[in-house]
Amino acid sequence: MLRLAVLLQAGVSPDRAWRHLAAVGDAHAALVVARVDAGQDVAAAITDAGAGWEDVGAAWTIAQTVGAPLADSLRGIASALQDAAQTRDEVRVALAEPAGTARLMSWLPLVAVALGASLGFDTLHVVFADPVGLVCAAAGIGLIVAARRWNAALVRRADPDGGVPGMTADLMAIALSGGVDRARAEAIVARTGGGAADADTVGILTLSQTAGVPAAELLRASAALARHRARTDGRLRAARLSSRLLVPLGVCTLPAFLLLGVAPTLLGILTSTPLSV
Numbered sequence: 548m549l550r551l552a553v554l555l556q557a558g559v560s561p562d563r564a565w566r567h568l569a570a571v572g573d574a575h576a577a578l579v580v581a582r583v584d585a586g587q588d589v590a591a592a593i594t595d596a597g598a599g600w601e602d603v604g605a606a607w608t609i610a611q612t613v614g615a616p617l618a619d620s621l622r623g624i625a626s627a628l629q630d631a632a633q634t635r636d637e638v639r640v641a642l643a644e645p646a647g648t649a650r651l652m653s654w655l656p657l658v659a660v661a662l663g664a665s666l667g668f669d670t671l672h673v674v675f676a677d678p679v680g681l682v683c684a685a686a687g688i689g690l691i692v693a694a695r696r697w698n699a700a701l702v703r704r705a706d707p708d709g710g711v712p713g714m715t716a717d718l719m720a721i722a723l724s725g726g727v728d729r730a731r732a733e734a735i736v737a738r739t740g741g742g743a744a745d746a747d748t749v750g751i752l753t754l755s756q757t758a759g760v761p762a763a764e765l766l767r768a769s770a771a772l773a774r775h776r777a778r779t780d781g782r783l784r785a786a787r788l789s790s791r792l793l794v795p796l797g798v799c800t801l802p803a804f805l806l807l808g809v810a811p812t813l814l815g816i817l818t819s820t821p822l823s824v
Contacts, residue, residue: 550553552625555618561589573599602628602714605739606721612735613725620721623767630774631711636697638707638781645789649698656687659808680811687806694799701791705784712777713770715741716748720766729756747773 550573554564565583568576575596582592590611594604603624610620718741722732729752737743744752751769755762 550617552602552622554706555621556583561617565589589724601740602711602718604740605718608739609718609721609735609741610725613722613727613732615725620724623717627711627714627717627770627774630771632778632796634712634774634778635707636779636784637778639784641782642702642705642788646698646702647695649792649796650695650703651699652796653691653695655800656691656807657678659804660811662808668750672732681715683806683810687803690799690803690806694803697795698792701788705788707781711774715743715745716751716766716770716773717750719744719748720763720770723761723766724763729762739812 551564551568554567555561559567562583565576567582569580578596579589579592582595583589587595590604590608592604593607594601596604604623606620606624607617609615610617700810718736718739719732722735723729727735747769748766751765752762754760755765778787
């Protein structure tokens with residue numbers, strides 16, 4: 548994406564820029580060129596190039612509609628997408644450790660069963676032959692399943708979504724940089740799939756009108772701030788996840804450990820020890 552913006556900024560025409568990129572092995576550029584050669588519009592071809600390219604297609608359409616500089620617009624969108632991807636990567640790395648620990652701890656009850664058998668306790672016989680052992684096994688397995696599902700739900704809730712924070716503000720900045728008024732800019736952004744202006748974007752547009760300053764730079768700064776907040780919120784979610792995963796550990800995993808590892812061992816010892824009169 549950045550290479551495309553550089554080529555456009557150097558004076559290469561959009562069609563030749565896509566073909567140059569396709570010639571050096573860029574898969575997305577090759578797909579766009581193939582679709583354009585088949586008669587599809589360039590913006591539609593970009594949108595259909597794969598996940599994450601919808602915003603690029605919207606920026607392309609808006610820039611061409613309002614006459615905004617295409618290279619600068621694409622460079623800004625590329626930086627936004629790169630920043631958003633970096634944010635998601637950082638959050639996923641932060642989530643990896645607590646999520647991995649939770650998965651490891653979910654195997655603890657089954658490890659206890661294997662450990663009891665390796666120490667000479669006939670835990671498996673107790674589990675399958677004794678009614679109390681069967682109850683313990685059923686309850687323990689149910690708790691393991693519940694713990695794994697609970698952990699997965701907590702991790703999924705903490706995982707970042709696929710959206711790009713501040714993208715509506717970035718697209719609005721492109722539209723306004725072409726010299727159109729606010730109402731037309733909002734209509735163009737909404738028509739290209741950028742969505743309606745949120746409360747922050749509306750506030751910035753109002754501030755721009757009342758203060759008499761260009762809105763484009765204010766919108767870009769707001770978009771950058773939104774991505775910074777998303778990165779901070781993601782790190783906070785990862786930090787909170789470590790403590791929240793302790794709840795299924797205490798409620799499900801440890802009781803399952805007792806039911807599958809400790810209880811059958813105790814039952815085995817009691818059933819194998821003769822009672823003295």
